[in-house]
Amino acid sequence: MILVTGATGTVGRLTLRRLPVGHAVRVLARDPSRVAVPHRNVEVVRADYGDPLSLRRALTGVHRALLVTNRVGGDDDAVFLRTAREAGVRQVVKLSAAAVADLQAQDLITRWQRDCETALTSSGLGWTLLRPRAFMSNAMSWGSSVRTEGVVRTLYGHTPNACVHPQDIADAAALALTEDCHVGRVYTLTGPQPLTAVEQTEQLAEVIGRRLRFEELEPHQARVALLRRYPGPVVDALLDSALRQKAGAKAQVLDTVRAVTGSQPRSFRTWAQEHAGVFAPDGNRRSGPLFSLEGALS
Numbered sequence: 001m002i003l004v005t006g007a008t009g010t011v012g013r014l015t016l017r018r019l020p021v022g023h024a025v026r027v028l029a030r031d032p033s034r035v036a037v038p039h040r041n042v043e044v045v046r047a048d049y050g051d052p053l054s055l056r057r058a059l060t061g062v063h064r065a066l067l068v069t070n071r072v073g074g075d076d077d078a079v080f081l082r083t084a085r086e087a088g089v090r091q092v093v094k095l096s097a098a099a100v101a102d103l104q105a106q107d108l109i110t111r112w113q114r115d116c117e118t119a120l121t122s123s124g125l126g127w128t129l130l131r132p133r134a135f136m137s138n139a140m141s142w143g144s145s146v147r148t149e150g151v152v153r154t155l156y157g158h159t160p161n162a163c164v165h166p167q168d169i170a171d172a173a174a175l176a177l178t179e180d181c182h183v184g185r186v187y188t189l190t191g192p193q194p195l196t197a198v199e200q201t202e203q204l205a206e207v208i209g210r211r212l213r214f215e216e217l218e219p220h221q222a223r224v225a226l227l228r229r230y231p232g233p234v235v236d237a238l239l240d241s242a243l244r245q246k247a248g249a250k251a252q253v254l255d256t257v258r259a260v261t262g263s264q265p266r267s268f269r270t271w272a273q274e275h276a277g278v279f280a281p282d283g284n285r286r287s288g289p290l291f292s293l294e295g296a297l298s
């Protein structure tokens with residue numbers, strides 16, 4: 001039995017859809033009604049990392065699990081791993097972040113992810129670490145301003161990030177959950193090229209056939225906007241991370257997606273084509289915050 005967590009979020013949802021029909025799959029969700037179940041072989045169990053009894057129920061009979069957590073500074077990973085070990089789980093595939101490997105990255109969120117990785121690698125369970133760079137889908141956060149004003153606003157728009165398509169992360173996750181050869185492996189996942197926000201804006205404009213403007217935010221403007229959504233320490237972490245991008249720390253392209261999945265990493269243009277509706281003036285309102293929580297972070 002394979003357990004998928006985070007199935008209402010970006011990577012877990014795509015991973016669930018990628019798992020072959022022949023595998024028995026269980027989804028752990030706080031609200032099962034929000035899970036898009038792809039086929040009959042998928043069972044959905046209501047559980048919460050904060051509720052050990054529900055976790056135990058969800059983990060019983062599971063041999064491999066995808067672990068997605070997002071409560072910065074929390075102990076969800078530790079609680080999940082303890083319960084997984086007791087339940088006899090053999091391997092946990094953890095969604096981490098590329099920044100973990102950067103010794104210059106000492107912000108709160110990266111330190112938390114590092115601690116979570118250590119909790120897994122020292123747990124006695126088999127492990128696989130997925131360390132993606134920024135998700136291309138963080139561009140969803142531009143949806144509202146693109147739709148209504150034709151504008152993309154962010155920090156340090158001329159600095160590159162080798163952002164990765166979430167489907168490539170999900171493809172790697174699905175393989176790690178269904179093949180034996182991924183235990184003890186660390187996969188740092190990037191897209192096919194480093195891209196600046198200005199370049200992303202240009203590509204998005206071409207894809208949706210509209211003129212778009214890029215406006216660079218000053219750090220103090222970004223701070224004010226972020227403080228509307230996140231606590232101060234998380235905002236500090238996001239701004240630190242953006243500074244590392246400005247210094248060029250996130251531009252490196254790696255061959256890992258192709259090496260693991262056998263396919264070339266998907267481009268930002270492809271992502272934009274798939275999500276063009278989000279940016280159309282009459283498009284749907286699936287738009288994220290100014291920054292996705294770790295948007296600037298990996």
Ligand SMILES: NC(=O)c1ccc[n+]([C@@H]2O[C@H](COP(=O)([O-])OP(=O)(O)OC[C@H]3O[C@@H](n4cnc5c(N)ncnc54)[C@H](OP(=O)(O)O)[C@@H]3O)[C@@H](O)[C@H]2O)c1
Nearest residue numbers: 006007008009010011030048049069097134135294295298
């Ligand atoms: N965005 C980026 O650019 C980026 C880059 C590198 C790494 N990352 C890492 O990616 C991870 C987030 O992945 P994502 O964006 O795919 O997820 P996401 O869209 O943020 O969704 C988080 C998922 O976790 C579930 N969850 C949260 N708290 C839970 C709890 N107490 N019990 C059970 N489930 C819970 C959520 O369920 P509900 O729907 O019930 O809330 C949701 O399904 C983070 O660890 C982040 O550090 C992100």
